[in-house]
Amino acid sequence: MAYETLIVETRGAVGLITLNRPQALNALNSTVLKELLQAYEAFQDDDAVGAMVLTGSERAFAAGADIKEMQPLSYVDVYSRDLMSGWDDVAKVRKPVIAAVSGFALGGGCELAMMCDIIIASETAKFGQPEITLGVIPGMGGSQRLTRAVGRYKAMDLILTGRMMDAAEAERAGLVSRVVAPDRLLDDALEAAAKIASLSRPSVLMAKEAVNRALETTLDEGLRFERRLFHSLFSTEDQKEGMTAFIEKRKPAFKNR
Numbered sequence: 001m002a003y004e005t006l007i008v009e010t011r012g013a014v015g016l017i018t019l020n021r022p023q024a025l026n027a028l029n030s031t032v033l034k035e036l037l038q039a040y041e042a043f044q045d046d047d048a049v050g051a052m053v054l055t056g057s058e059r060a061f062a063a064g065a066d067i068k069e070m071q072p073l074s075y076v077d078v079y080s081r082d083l084m085s086g087w088d089d090v091a092k093v094r095k096p097v098i099a100a101v102s103g104f105a106l107g108g109g110c111e112l113a114m115m116c117d118i119i120i121a122s123e124t125a126k127f128g129q130p131e132i133t134l135g136v137i138p139g140m141g142g143s144q145r146l147t148r149a150v151g152r153y154k155a156m157d158l159i160l161t162g163r164m165m166d167a168a169e170a171e172r173a174g175l176v177s178r179v180v181a182p183d184r185l186l187d188d189a190l191e192a193a194a195k196i197a198s199l200s201r202p203s204v205l206m207a208k209e210a211v212n213r214a215l216e217t218t219l220d221e222g223l224r225f226e227r228r229l230f231h232s233l234f235s236t237e238d239q240k241e242g243m244t245a246f247i248e249k250r251k252p253a254f255k256n257r
């Protein structure tokens with residue numbers, strides 16, 4: 001499939017998607033959304049792919065939703081189209097996605113990173129929700145996902161002032177999983193994704209589902225949900241293989257069954 005705004009390739013068992021609108025610092029428009037959903041679906045359906053990495057350029061992961069595309073729209077336009085609602089589907093991909101962030105991850109760019117499961121940031125990364133400086137507020141989930149990630153007071157600081165935070169602050173705040181040297185960013189993200197892809201697919205998918213459920217339900221319900229998934233994994237060949245391999249002191253050979 002030909003993509004206009006993305007580079008989509010595989011590296012072993014990892015699907016690698018690179019945002020590719022350098023002239024606009026990877027600003028997110030309707031074409032990026034359509035193509036990202038296509039790429040996710042293709043990798044989701046590809047049994048040879050166990051995890052994905054989403055990245056941008058050295059200068060920008062993504063500098064936000066495309067301001068030039070939004071600027072002329074009226075209230076009726078955005079309400080009728082339910083503008084930004086399509087991005088909710090990006091967060092619904094079932095295989096794990098690692099965001100490898102270098103440079104600017106602002107507005108929709110920060111929100112896109114937060115739709116991923118792990119955020120690996122280069123020391124050069126800058127995160128922020130500057131929508132307030134444009135006379136709007138986050139619209140791709142920033143007020144909700146950032147608050148869950150960093151807490152109310154940090155989220156208020158970032159969303160009300162529109163300031164940027166660097167990678168070290170983002171890591172301290174709990175937004176970033178790890179910070180790495182710029183020249184290690186892609187390799188470390190691909191390595192982590194390859195590790196995930198080498199594990200039993202059902203347990204990986206269920207682990208992602210269980211962690212995400214923690215953000216949506218009560219502790220009691222979440223604990224029950226986790227236990228039911230945990231129990232169900234005892235119906236897989238991979239549970240027997242994983243535990244037998246441990247006892248036999250060898251590497252497991254998972255079959256994703």
Ligand SMILES: CC(C)=CC(=O)SCCNC(=O)CCNC(=O)[C@H](O)C(C)(C)COP(=O)(O)OP(=O)(O)OC[C@H]1O[C@@H](n2cnc3c(N)ncnc32)[C@H](O)[C@@H]1OP(=O)(O)O
Nearest residue numbers: 023024025027063064065066067068106107108130139140
């Ligand atoms: C999700 C929702 C609901 C909303 C949003 O996401 S709103 C957007 C939030 N993001 C921002 O407000 C950031 C906007 N960008 C900037 O502030 C700056 O570009 C920068 C600080 C990221 C980088 O500044 P720098 O001086 O290094 O580079 P520029 O000359 O400003 O940018 C290069 C080139 O890219 C275009 N650009 C940058 N960001 C966007 C964007 N979000 N939408 C559309 N285009 C963008 C910028 O206009 C310039 O292109 P031109 O030279 O052709 O104007």
